[in-house]
Amino acid sequence: MPMRVTMRDVAAAVGVSTMTVSRALRDDVAVSAETRQKIRTTADALGYTYDSTATAFRTQKSGFVAMTLPSLNNANFAETYRGLSGAMEGSEMQLLVGATNYRVAKEEALVRQLLTRNPEALILTGGHHTAATRALVSARRVPVIEMWDLPARPLGHAVGFSNAAAMALVVEHLVATGRRRLAFIGAAAGGDQRGAERREGALAAAAAHGLTMTVLEAGEAPVSMRHSAALVASMGRDVAAFDALVCVSDPVAFGALSACRRLGLDVPGTLAITGFGRFEVATVCEPAITTVDVCARQIGERVADVLMAAFEGDIAPQHIDIGATLTPGGTS
Amino acid sequence: MPMRVTMRDVAAAVGVSTMTVSRALRDDVAVSAETRQKIRTTADALGYTYDSTATAFRTQKSGFVAMTLPSLNNANFAETYRGLSGAMEGSEMQLLVGATNYRVAKEEALVRQLLTRNPEALILTGGHHTAATRALVSARRVPVIEMWDLPARPLGHAVGFSNAAAMALVVEHLVATGRRRLAFIGAAAGGDQRGAERREGALAAAAAHGLTMTVLEAGEAPVSMRHSAALVASMGRDVAAFDALVCVSDPVAFGALSACRRLGLDVPGTLAITGFGRFEVATVCEPAITTVDVCARQIGERVADVLMAAFEGDIAPQHIDIGATLTPGGTS
C-alpha cells in the first residue's frame, strides 16, 4: 500500500532538502520566496499533509492541552469548554477532552491516559482528586489549572468560586423572604463533589439561622431534571410540608418546578424553588427560576487567560475567585 | 532540567534492554514473570510514564478517533458523545473531539487540524461538507462515518436518519389533529444544515396537504430556547394567528412554550407546539412537548459498532437508518 506523502517526497520532487521544505512550510525562517512558492505548490499537488505526531515527538511538544470535565452533557461545562476553546482558537494548541462522569476514580484513569499524550497543560474540574492523581499531575512540570472550585490545596492555578459560599447566598435570600421549612435536593452522597459542597454550604447557612434543612436525594450523580421531577412526583403534595426547595442545580430545580405544576402546587406561593448555575432553562422558563450565576463561559475564558500567561512563562500560581451572584427569579 | 523518565532509564536500572521493558509493559509476548515483575516495580519506582506520542510515531497508529460535532452545548450531541465514548471504553482508542459551531468552513479547518494527528477513524456530524473537506477526508484510507444524517453522497459509513422524513411525521400528526395554520420556527438559513432539512421536510409535508407554512427565523444557528422565547414574545398575541408552531428542536419549542405561557395563550388549546430530538426538557416540562425521538445515545452506540467492525477489517460501507419516532406530548 502506498505510504503517506512526507516531506521527503516533497523535497525530492522540488529538488531541495527536507529541511528546506520544513522551513518553507513553517515560514518562520529565511527561505527564498521562489523556493517557498514551489514547495507550497508541490506539497499541495502531492497531497502532502503535515504530521503533528512526528513534530510532537521530535520537539517534545505535543500541542495538546488536556482537560477533564465531569460531563459534557451539562450546559455549564459545555459553556466553559466553549469559552476556553474559543479563546484558544488563535494559539495552535488543541484541546484534548475527557469526561470523568463525576467520579474521581474515573478521573484518575482519564488523567493517566491523557498524560501519555504529553499535554503541555492540564485543566481539571474541581479540587478533589485521588492521591494518585495528585501525584501524577504534580510529577509533570506543566501548568495545572483547577476550575469550578477554589481548592483548599491547589495543585497549581485555580479559577473558580466557593460552591458553599454561593449556595449560602441562596439560603440567605430564602430566609430573608420568610422561608423557614427548607429542603435540599441533590445527588446521593459520594459522587459529585461540587454538589456536596453546595449541600454543606446550604446546611451551614441554614444552621446559622437556627434552621434545620432536610436533605432529599434524587439519585446517583449526575442528577438532572427527570430525577428531581420523579422525586417530587413520588412525594406528592407532601412536598408542601416544605416552603422552599433548594436545588443543587437549575435542571434539578426545573424538574421540581414541573412536578409541582403537575401537582397543582403554587410556586412561589406555597413553595419557593431555587436552582444553581444560571442555566438557560432557568431564565427562559415561566416563572424564571431564582438561581446563582457562576459565569460558566467566563470560567473558560479566565482559564484561557491563565493558560496563556503560563505559556508566556508566568508561573506564579494564580487563584482567581470569579465569584457568584444571586439572580432572583419568579420562583422565590 | 531533568529529562523525562524513559524506557531506557528503566532498562538500565533493571539491567535489561529497552526491548524487554517494552515487552514487559505491554504483556503481549513472552517475558519471564520474574523479569516482568521487576520491570513493573522499577518503572513505578522511577515514575516512568508511557509516551503515546513515541508509539504513535513508530507504529504509525495514533490511537485517536477524531470526531466533529456542531456543538457540545447540545444535550443530544453530548448524548451521542457519551454513547460513543462509553462503547469505546474497552478499546484503547481515544476520542479527539472538536466543535464546528454549525459552520462547514469551521468544520474544514477543524478536519484539517484533526487529520494532522493521524486519526485512525473519522466521525463527522452531518452529510454536508465543503469540497475541500470531502477531498481531505477521502484521501485518507481510514474509516469515515457520517452521523445524524443519511447523506446523498456518503463518504463512507453513515449512521443516522432522514431529518426531512422525521419532521414530516410531526406535520402529519398536526394535520391529522386538525391543525391548519402552521408556522415553522428555526434558525436563519445558511447555518445549520440539519435544521434546514427539517424545515424543508416540514414545508414539503405541509404542501402535500395543500397547506402553506410560514417560516419564522429566530436568529443565527444555533438557535435555542431564549431565541424562540424572544421571537414569540416580540410577536405577542399575534402568534395566535397560527394554530401550530413546528419547532426545529425541543429547546426552541420550550422557549416558544414558555413565551406562550407568559402571553397567557392556551397550549395546546389555542396553539399546538412541537419540538424535535426528545431532549430531556421536552419530557419533563409541563405539559410535555410533542417531539420526535431520534435516539441520540443510540446513534453514538451504533457508530461505535460500525467503528469496531471497521477496525476488524469490515470495510463494506454501512448505511444505517436508525429511524425516528413521534412521541406525542401534551402540547399538541
Add this chain to the structure above:
DNA sequence: ACAGGGTGTGTTATCGGTAACATGATCGCG
C-alpha cells in the same frame, strides 16, 4: 580589496518507542 555580516540551503543527529530479525539457552522426544 577584504573583513564582517547577513541570507539561503544542506548535513547530521535525534526525540522514545517497537517491528523484525538474531541469538543463546532449555526442553522434549524419537
Add this chain to the structure above:
DNA sequence: CGCGATCATGTTACCGATAACACACCCTGT
C-alpha cells in the same frame, strides 16, 4: 543423544520532522 522447537532476551534500524551546526554566496562599508 542429537536435533528441532520453544522460550527469553538482545540488536539494529527506523517512523517524520526539526534543532543545531555548517557552509557557500553575496552584499556593504572603509
